[in-house]
Amino acid sequence: MAASTSLLNIQGLEKAYGPVTALKNANFQVAAGEIHALLGANGAGKSTLVKILTGVISGDSGTISLHGKEITFSSPDNARQNGIAPVFQDPALIPDISIQRNLALTSTNEKRFISEISAMGLAVNLNEIAANIELPLLRMIDLARALSHDPELLILDEITAALPIDLSEKVIAIMNAQKQKGKSVVFISHRLAEIEEICDRATVLRDGINVDTFVASQGSEERIVSAMLGDKNRGNSAVTNKGNSNSNNETFLQVKAISGGKHLKDLSFEVKKGEVLGVAALEGQGQDLLFEILAGQSKAESGEIFVNDKKAVFSHPSDAIGLGISFVPGDRKSALMPQRSIRENLALTRFRGISKWGVINSKDEQSRVDDAVASLQIDTRASSQVKRLSGGNQQKVTIGRWVTTGFDLLLCFDPTRGIDVGTKQQIYELLRGFADQGKSVLLFTSELREIQLVCDRAIVIYEGKVQASLAIEKCTEENLLNAAHGILVEK
Amino acid sequence: MNLIQLRRQSWNLAIILLAAILGFWRVSQLPQFGAYEARTFVLGILPIALLSMGQAIIIIGGGINLAIGAEAVLINCLSAKYMQDTSFTKSLLLAIVFIFVGVLIGALTGWIISVSKIADIVVTLATSFLLVGVAMFVMPQPGGGINQTLADLISGKVPNFIPPLICLILPLLLIWIPLYRSKMGVAMYAIGSSKDAAFLSGVNVNMTRIKLYAFGGLFAGLSGLVLTGITLSSSPFANISNTATLNSVAGAVLGGVALSGGVGGLVGPALAALVLYFIPTILLAYGIDPSYSQIITGALTIVVVLLGGLLRKRTVSK
Numbered sequence: 001m002a003a004s005t006s007l008l009n010i011q012g013l014e015k016a017y018g019p020v021t022a023l024k025n026a027n028f029q030v031a032a033g034e035i036h037a038l039l040g041a042n043g044a045g046k047s048t049l050v051k052i053l054t055g056v057i058s059g060d061s062g063t064i065s066l067h068g069k070e071i072t073f074s075s076p077d078n079a080r081q082n083g084i085a086p087v088f089q090d091p092a093l094i095p096d097i098s099i100q101r102n103l104a105l106t107s108t109n110e111k112r113f114i115s116e117i118s119a120m121g122l123a124v125n126l127n128e129i130a131a132n133i134e135l136p137l138l139r140m141i142d143l144a145r146a147l148s149h150d151p152e153l154l155i156l157d158e159i160t161a162a163l164p165i166d167l168s169e170k171v172i173a174i175m176n177a178q179k180q181k182g183k184s185v186v187f188i189s190h191r192l193a194e195i196e197e198i199c200d201r202a203t204v205l206r207d208g209i210n211v212d213t214f215v216a217s218q219g220s221e222e223r224i225v226s227a228m229l230g231d232k233n234r235g236n237s238a239v240t241n242k243g244n245s246n247s248n249n250e251t252f253l254q255v256k257a258i259s260g261g262k263h264l265k266d267l268s269f270e271v272k273k274g275e276v277l278g279v280a281a282l283e284g285q286g287q288d289l290l291f292e293i294l295a296g297q298s299k300a301e302s303g304e305i306f307v308n309d310k311k312a313v314f315s316h317p318s319d320a321i322g323l324g325i326s327f328v329p330g331d332r333k334s335a336l337m338p339q340r341s342i343r344e345n346l347a348l349t350r351f352r353g354i355s356k357w358g359v360i361n362s363k364d365e366q367s368r369v370d371d372a373v374a375s376l377q378i379d380t381r382a383s384s385q386v387k388r389l390s391g392g393n394q395q396k397v398t399i400g401r402w403v404t405t406g407f408d409l410l411l412c413f414d415p416t417r418g419i420d421v422g423t424k425q426q427i428y429e430l431l432r433g434f435a436d437q438g439k440s441v442l443l444f445t446s447e448l449r450e451i452q453l454v455c456d457r458a459i460v461i462y463e464g465k466v467q468a469s470l471a472i473e474k475c476t477e478e479n480l481l482n483a484a485h486g487i488l489v490e491k
Numbered sequence: 492m493n494l495i496q497l498r499r500q501s502w503n504l505a506i507i508l509l510a511a512i513l514g515f516w517r518v519s520q521l522p523q524f525g526a527y528e529a530r531t532f533v534l535g536i537l538p539i540a541l542l543s544m545g546q547a548i549i550i551i552g553g554g555i556n557l558a559i560g561a562e563a564v565l566i567n568c569l570s571a572k573y574m575q576d577t578s579f580t581k582s583l584l585l586a587i588v589f590i591f592v593g594v595l596i597g598a599l600t601g602w603i604i605s606v607s608k609i610a611d612i613v614v615t616l617a618t619s620f621l622l623v624g625v626a627m628f629v630m631p632q633p634g635g636g637i638n639q640t641l642a643d644l645i646s647g648k649v650p651n652f653i654p655p656l657i658c659l660i661l662p663l664l665l666i667w668i669p670l671y672r673s674k675m676g677v678a679m680y681a682i683g684s685s686k687d688a689a690f691l692s693g694v695n696v697n698m699t700r701i702k703l704y705a706f707g708g709l710f711a712g713l714s715g716l717v718l719t720g721i722t723l724s725s726s727p728f729a730n731i732s733n734t735a736t737l738n739s740v741a742g743a744v745l746g747g748v749a750l751s752g753g754v755g756g757l758v759g760p761a762l763a764a765l766v767l768y769f770i771p772t773i774l775l776a777y778g779i780d781p782s783y784s785q786i787i788t789g790a791l792t793i794v795v796v797l798l799g800g801l802l803r804k805r806t807v808s809k
Binding site for chain 1: 681
């Protein structure tokens with residue numbers, strides 16, 4: 001693309017955190033009126049690039065030009081004034097104050113905001129405290145706030161990851177509208193199908209260098225993946241899921257007519273030993289409550305749970321853990337002790353095998369932890385504090401702690417959200433490996449194509465009930481989507 | 492007022508109710524209730540109410556100031572030393588200067604915390620020793636004075652209770668409400684609620700923290716000055732500063748300010764000071780040992796905070 005139409009031009013950007021180099025000689029150009037995908041595995045330097053671009057941190061060297069003029073951003077506020085508005089992965093709204101006061105904080109025009117949010121077909125009570133608003137709506141509010149500043153360049157970091165399908169479509173429509181107006185969008189997503197569909201070009205980062213920039217179109221998926229993973233992992237990208245022929249296997253968990261919360265009504269299903277059962281649903285169908293009930297964190301209003309044909313009552317997560325049911329929550333942060341080491345995080349759940357006043361056998365602990373780190377391929381460069389790990393490695397730690405403990409059923413709630421393709425691949429293999437060992441996995445995922453990649457069978461929840469129970473051959477994205485919208489699907 | 496706002500005010504309503512019940516109880520113990528008794532009430536709570544409000548501002552912003560009592564004691568000593576036997580105009584001018592000294596000490600504390608990145612609790616613990624030391628240097632023994640006209644303007648001529656009441660309400664109207672509505676007010680709740688999100692929203696976190704402590708210092712200065720106006724002297728004692736600091740934290744927490752930051756206001760802490768004042772005086776009137784009244788005050792604080800915590804949890808989970 002010609003330099004004259006270039007809105008943003010980044011040349012030779014470098015950034016190091018102590019001995020760890022996050023960016024080395026990164027180049028990145030965004031033209032006016034284009035939707036540009038920024039891709040890369042975890043730790044490739046994507047978020048560092050975005051942070052520099054939005055004034056959160058400053059680069060060590062290199063230049064950023066906007067409209068051909070060299071510029072540096074001293075703060076997020078400064079970047080916003082220069083027409084760069086980000087919507088971050090974690091909503092940047094202050095939890096304890098009202099939406100109105102959040103808008104005041106960023107000097108956002110209230111009327112403009114209301115017109116943006118109603119253009120999305122959403123309604124917001126400006127007096128409501130941000131913490132009381134559900135995450136998907138909060139992200140839309142964050143987006144509407146960014147749009148209210150009429151940005152030249154909108155940066156959307158993983159915005160669709162936490163959104164239900166209908167809101168994702170709205171975001172895509174907004175991106176296209178920005179493009180029509182001649183404004184640009186930088187779109188960061190791990191959903192490759194989305195990128196092919198809506199982006200004009202894509203830039204892939206690996207190890208802090210831009211490795212490839214190309215026109216995004218149908219079939220570029222392979223190119224993206226190979227650019228992201230590099231040569232060593234090439235050919236490893238496509239998963240082959242044979243599934244297990246386990247129709248004769250015994251049932252491990254039976255859920256009978258569970259009701260609870262606003263959504264769950266008479267929900268029944270069963271999980272067999274040695275299978276990965278997929279759960280698909282639109283946002284807010286009660287799937288989160290279902291997982292909490294099975295993990296012993298919440299109580300069902302009615303219904304029964306049987307484990308190994310014995311009735312089970314969970315009054316505390318430890319009851320579920322005692323019966324071999326382990327929960328990997330969607331929010332990694334809530335499961336980890338961010339300031340502690342990988343070893344301590346992995347060993348936390350091991351205490352269940354140890355008597356109450358018993359001494360921890362540190363040798364045994366160390367060897368089990370080492371096994372887990374090796375089998376999960378956790379990157380241990382930053383092993384002293386889990387918060388310094390990338391998202392994908394953090395997720396591996398949350399799964400890994402159950403590997404060290406042992407379990408019969410693993411409840412995984414959207415485990416690959418916001419994780420790069422390579423790590424996703426490793427998690428798929430891990431889950432399949434559990435099934436091969438005769439263990440069970442219940443997997444909820446918001447990325448429907450994952451179901452065909454890892455599951456043996458899937459159920460679709462709609463309005464609190466099982467709308468469809470599908471064999472793996474029938475788990476096409478189309479079928480799952482239809483069922484998730486309440487449309488009958490042939491079995 | 493819509494439902495959301497009402498829900499948010501529930502803590503204030505509860506503390507008003509509690510203060511009213513205790514107030515009636517206390518009044519019923521007295522042979523008579525008039526302006527004189529009202530003045531005693533207001534004077535009893537004024538210094539600590541102002542200190543609680545200052546502490547509340549800092550806690551809302553995610554900090555805590557363990558030196559706030561020492562700041563008040565220092566201003567008390569400074570004002571009592573230099574205002575003794577002065578004209579009204581000179582006393583008034585000095586009052587303004589000393590309140591400004593309070594602001595300066597606060598701002599300096601905030602600056603040290605921002606630059607050093609050391610936890611608030613550590614820095615302010617150190618400055619509390621320092622400030623009490625300076626106070627003892629200023630006034631080695633209790634004593635000093637203030638121009639009587641200024642003292643009457645603060646504490647009212649017996650039995651006029653209006654001036655001290657104005658001293659209590661005016662800071663709320665003239666300092667707190669404009670602050671709450673300003674961008675600085677939003678920024679203060681923002682950094683207390685989530686420092687990272689505040690930064691991403693464009694808040695200058697360090698500058699906001701410095702201003703926060705400066706406002707805390709302003710209220711500490713007012714508190715110290717009011718103390719001089721009421722007692723007509725100064726008391727340079729570390730135990731007074733420590734008790735005042737702890738009471739200011741208790742007042743803020745009892746008044747609905749969350750120690751985690753980002754939640755609460757200043758009206759609650761002002762009312763909480765009333766509650767903290769009534770309990771021991773009511774029990775004392777029954778002839779109950781003051782040690783027991785300490786226990787009861789402590790237990791009540793736990794119960795109120797517990798109930799408030801449950802209430803807040805319920806509204807959030809909805």
